Each structure stands twice: as structure tokens, then as C-alpha cells.
Amino acid sequence: MDKRALAAFLRSRRELIRPQDVGLPGGSRRRTPGLRREEVAQLAHISTDHYSRLEQARGRQPSRQVLHGIARALRLSDQERAHLFALAGEREHDRGRRPAREVAPATTALLDRLADLPALVVDDTCQVIAWNPMAAALLGDFSTLPHTDRNVLRRIFLPAPGGITGDAPLITDDQRLAANAVSFLRLATTRYPDDAELRALIAELQVGSPAFARMWHAQEVQVDHHARQVLHHPQVGPVELDFQILSVPDRDQQLVIFTADPGSNADQALRLLKVIGTQRMDVSG
Incomplete structure (x- = not known):
């Protein structure tokens, strides 16, 4: 797991997502572009603390379920999703265990x-x-x-x-x-x-x-x-x-x-x- 590279990648993808792209109000009082960390965490169904630690390069290795949730929240492409899993030290598809249920x-x-x-x-x-x-x-x-x-x-x-x-x-x-x-x-x-x-x-x-x-x-x-x-x-x-x-x-x-x-x-x-x-x-x- 490359914590620093993962953190940088997550921040860059988060800043590219407009709130209105995921059904959230935009508003004029946002200090940073893109989504807030707590919004990504909510969309990914994980705690804000867990996601924030990942962006700060301080988090533990996320599970495959967490990675799938983050990829969905950030609307990652297939290539970006594969890169996310690689940075986290995981394989996106573990063919040896059970069928993949996440839809691209x-x-x-x-x-x-x-x-x-x-x-x-x-x-x-x-x-x-x-x-x-x-x-x-x-x-x-x-x-x-x-x-x-x-x-x-x-x-x-x-x-x-x-x-x-x-x-x-x-x-x-x-x-x-x-x-x-x-x-x-x-x-x-x-x-x-x-x-x-x-x-x-x-x-x-x-x-x-x-x-x-x-x-x-x-x-x-x-x-x-x-x-x-x-x-x-x-x-x-x-x-x-x-x-x-x-x-x-x-x-x-x-x-x-x-x-x-x-x-x-x-x-x-x-x-x-x-x-x-x-x-x-x-x-x-």
C-alpha cells in the first residue's frame, strides 16, 4: 500500500467531482473545489474519519468493500478504479475466491x-x-x-x-x-x-x-x-x-x-x- 500516492490520488479525484454531479447542492460558500471529505464518505458508506485518514496518508489499509464504495462515490473510470486498488495494495478482481458482484x-x-x-x-x-x-x-x-x-x-x-x-x-x-x-x-x-x-x-x-x-x-x-x-x-x-x-x-x-x-x-x-x-x-x- 502506497499511502502517500493513494492520498494524493484520492484528493485529486475528489476535487474533480462537482456536488451537482452526485445530487448535492453546490452553493457559493465552499472553500475548496469538488466534494468535501464528509460527502465522499457519505456516498461511499464509510466513516468520515476513515476516509479523512486515507487522504492524510495516515489510514490503515482499506478493505475491498471500502475501495469499491470510494470508487463508486468518486465515479472512477475502469482504469482509475484499477489504479485505486493497486495503490491500496489490493486486486480489484479476486477470481480465486468468489464472483465479482461490483458492476463497472x-x-x-x-x-x-x-x-x-x-x-x-x-x-x-x-x-x-x-x-x-x-x-x-x-x-x-x-x-x-x-x-x-x-x-x-x-x-x-x-x-x-x-x-x-x-x-x-x-x-x-x-x-x-x-x-x-x-x-x-x-x-x-x-x-x-x-x-x-x-x-x-x-x-x-x-x-x-x-x-x-x-x-x-x-x-x-x-x-x-x-x-x-x-x-x-x-x-x-x-x-x-x-x-x-x-x-x-x-x-x-x-x-x-x-x-x-x-x-x-x-x-x-x-x-x-x-x-x-x-x-x-x-x-x-
Whole structure:
């Protein structure tokens, strides 16, 4: 950990962020440019004393969680984020322990731009870690679910009463999305062999779903980055959509985008979902 270099880097980045950029009042009584230390600490969800000591080159080595919070508060680019972790003597992505759950700012910005299409980000265990309002309208409001229930595999194989699908399966037809999800989970076991959460998820799915157990024991690895699938929605009925899976570099994450043929029934259903979804949900990624 290079305390002096870290302190200088934090100060320089803090001074570049305008209060209005992060939803704070600017005012004319600020003595220094950019954010105050206490504002950065608040945005990063850490104590002001902890952050101030880092800027004064007196702090202890920050945890990865703290670094992620600071990077988010200072709106660092991918390169700046990597530099922050390096100065703190940490690796941004510890591939040997567990999947990364922090979404890159560029990926979050892309989700925001896909205003007309459902899109979400999953890690290699198929855990949903970011989504846009259209994905919430199509698949349900993930923000209302516990983190353990924000998992595509659970939504497919263990549909819960009261959810968007009730007792009916979310996925129909040839189960391509399901096969993809199981394949990603299998690949994750080779990347994170010691992850207890991953092992518990596999055990839960095998006990709770004979369909998953059959697919898991078949040992097949089938990753289609583009396929067509039918999803059933309680308000608009069956929706036939293409899904495209784009890998996020260096993060073991996938961006899943659902599209429909222009002018098709599915296209009209998405247009309707955009209206009724935003009226009945308040969604954040």
C-alpha cells in the first residue's frame, strides 16, 4: 500500500467531482473545489474519519468493500478504479475466491441507455446484480427481493408463489435460457471451487428441482450467446424474445439483452410493458 500516492490520488479525484454531479447542492460558500471529505464518505458508506485518514496518508489499509464504495462515490473510470486498488495494495478482481458482484460504471451507463429493451447483468452464478426498468417490468422487481432470491436459476427452477410467475414456470419451449444458466453455473465451479455460496446454491437446486438435477448430472456445457425464448408474463401473456449474452471483460459477468422483431407481437408487448412497468414499479439498479 502506497499511502502517500493513494492520498494524493484520492484528493485529486475528489476535487474533480462537482456536488451537482452526485445530487448535492453546490452553493457559493465552499472553500475548496469538488466534494468535501464528509460527502465522499457519505456516498461511499464509510466513516468520515476513515476516509479523512486515507487522504492524510495516515489510514490503515482499506478493505475491498471500502475501495469499491470510494470508487463508486468518486465515479472512477475502469482504469482509475484499477489504479485505486493497486495503490491500496489490493486486486480489484479476486477470481480465486468468489464472483465479482461490483458492476463497472460503463456497464451501468449502458443499462441506462437501453431504455426500450429489458437488460440485466448477471455474474457467473447467474445472480442478478444490475438491471434496468424494462427488465423489472418483464421479470419482476428485483429490488423487492432478498439478494439470495435475485438468481436466474432460482427463478427458472424454483418459482415461488407470489412472484411474477406464481406456480407456473418462467421459461417455456426448448429451455435454452435454462441450459445456458446451468452451463454458466458449471463453469463457475471451475473458477470458484471453494465458494460456499456456490456449493449451497447447487445443492438447493438439486434437491428442489428434478429438472435441474437431470441437467446438472448430464454434464453438458452449452453456452449460446444468442437464442430465442418464450417468457410468460401475467399481464401481457407469452412474449417471444431473442436474448443476447455479452461478456463483460475482466469481470466474469454477462450482460443479457432481450430484443423483439420490429412490429411483432412481442415488440408491442415490450412497448406496453414500458408503460405499465414504469407506472407500477420504482426500480433502481
